[in-house]
Amino acid sequence: MxxxxxxxxxxxxxxxxxxxxxxxxxxxxxxxxxxxxxxxxxxxxxxxxxxxxxxxxxxxxxxxxxxxxxxxxxxxxxxxxxxxxxxxxxxxxxxxxxxxxxxxxxxxxxxxxxxxxxxxxxxQRSEEQQKVLSITLFLIKTVIWVIAFLFILDNLNIQITGLITGLGIGGIAIAFAAQNILTDLFNYFTIFFDKPFDIGDFIITGDYRGTIEHIGVKTTRLRSLSGEQLIISNTDLVNSRINNYKRMKQRRINFSFGLTYDTPVEKLSQIPGIVEETIKSINKTEFDRAHFAEFAASSLLFQVVYYVKSSDYKVYMDIQQQINLQLKERMKELGVNFAFPTQTIHFADKENFHSSLEKIQKIEAENKADELNDGQIN
Missing domain, CATH: 1.20.58 (Methane Monooxygenase Hydroxylase; Chain G, domain 1)
Structure with a gap:
């Protein structure tokens, strides 16, 4: 053995x-x-x-x-x-x-x-946007597994040229047939990943303005200030300029007011300081400048610039109202008046003016006497 x-x-x-x-x-x-x-x-x-x-x-x-x-x-x-x-x-x-x-x-x-x-x-993502994550992952997984499958077939010495060509031609045909839909879908992903706006943002695009209510696969819906719903395609939004006011960190305000021409110079020089003090006394504001800007047609014009540290339009209007009320009170205490459109005519030669006025009055009196005489004769 x-x-x-x-x-x-x-x-x-x-x-x-x-x-x-x-x-x-x-x-x-x-x-x-x-x-x-x-x-x-x-x-x-x-x-x-x-x-x-x-x-x-x-x-x-x-x-x-x-x-x-x-x-x-x-x-x-x-x-x-x-x-x-x-x-x-x-x-x-x-x-x-x-x-x-x-x-x-x-x-x-x-x-x-x-x-x-x-x-x-x-x-933060909405439930609909969370679904997009699942769809995106599914598409990515599908593409990667298809590539892996083709790689395995190629290493098995199986001719995949015809298969790839067929998939390419079929994909091109589908792309041409659904060109508009695919364009909106692609732009939806552009909006989704680039995030130019979110639901709840107030935007202006072209002649349209409103608050974002819904971001869909094909269209985005806005609620306008007047109440109606605006439906805009994603392609139009991506191809247009968008002003997103929700993401505005602070609002720059430029306003002006005028005082009458009889305001003394010493009081005019106090106005910028009064404006600065008024604005700084209000929360959520940042004073920039205040100047006696120009001699306007009917007023001595002051120009003011300040910042509101909020994107909320209502907050801005409340602050501007406070400023206006306080300036009105301060100007009253200072003894100066706000200007309004007026015209004052000044005559250089007062004697000629009175002489001309007397002649006009004399002519008008003679005309009235002639009219009375004519009436009595008739």
């Missing part, structure tokens, strides 16, 4: 080769376990100091994506050292390639999903 030793050949390989392959697999397994118990825990503690969510993602990728891939790679290297038939080699290579693609795609999708959800959590 033949003795069985390390050199015994079994299926074209010695028992020694089988043992070496098994020892290699055991060594890889032990190395992964040591890394998992010692180094991964420390690395996880270090990463968790900066971001708990990223730490969870990193552990998931390493344990569920990288570890299985390392096991497959170790199995491949172990079998590669053994003499096997070409069919078995091809099968092992195929299995390794397929699983490698799958695990790489899964790890990529984990990172993309984490990034998008991290971006979403930074801003």
């Amino acid at each position: 033949q003795e069985i030793g390390l050199g015994t050949i079994l299926l074209n390989n010695s028992i020694e080769n089988y043992l070496l392959a098994l020892l290699f697999l055991i060594a890889v397994y032990l190395m992964i376990k040591i890394f998992d118990k010692l180094l991964l825990g420390k690395m996880d503690l270090f990463v968790e100091k900066f971001s708990h969510s990223f730490s969870v993602l990193l552990k998931k990728i390493i344990k569920k994506r990288i570890y299985p891939l390392l096991y497959l790679l170790a199995l491949f290297l172990a079998f590669n050292e053994l003499k096997t038939s070409s069919q078995i080699d091809s099968f092992i290579n195929l299995i390794l390639m397929i699983f490698t693609v799958i695990f790489v795609v899964l790890a990529t999708l984990d990172i993309i999903t984490y990034s998008l959800k991290k971006y979403w959590t930074k801003k």
Whole structure:
């Protein structure tokens, strides 16, 4: 009876080769376990100091994506050292390639999903916009899995040129048929990710103004100041200039008022200080300047600039009203008057004026006497 030793050949390989392959697999397994118990825990503690969510993602990728891939790679290297038939080699290579693609795609999708959800959590989102996240992830996953599937088919020596051409032609045909819809959909994603406005913002676009009520896939709806609802396509919004008043941090106000021409110079010089004091006494304001600007047609004109630290139009109007009332009171205390449109005619020669006036009155009296005489004769 033949003795069985390390050199015994079994299926074209010695028992020694089988043992070496098994020892290699055991060594890889032990190395992964040591890394998992010692180094991964420390690395996880270090990463968790900066971001708990990223730490969870990193552990998931390493344990569920990288570890299985390392096991497959170790199995491949172990079998590669053994003499096997070409069919078995091809099968092992195929299995390794397929699983490698799958695990790489899964790890990529984990990172993309984490990034998008991290971006979403930074801003408040409506329920409808949360659905967009699911749709976006679905589209991204579909595209990546299709690319991975085509990659696998190409490595299996399957001709995919015709398939890609057919998909391209079909995609072009669909794009032409639904051009307007796809344009609005693309612009919706532009609005969604660029965020030029949010629901509740007051905007002006072209001749239209109103508060954003709804951001849809094809249209955006505004509630105008007069009450009606404005429905504007996303394409029109993206292609137009938008004034977003909700995001205005402060409002610059420029207003003017006039005093009468008989105001003394010494009182005129006090006006800028009174205006500055008045504005600074009101909350949510920042004084900029106040000047005696010009000699207007019927007034001595003062120009004032200040800032309201609020985007709310009602707050601005309340502050302007306070300023107007206080200025009215202060001007009254100072003894000066606000100007209004008037005209004063000055005559250079008073004697000629009185002489001309007497002649006019004399002519009018003679005309009246003639009219009375004519009436008596008739």
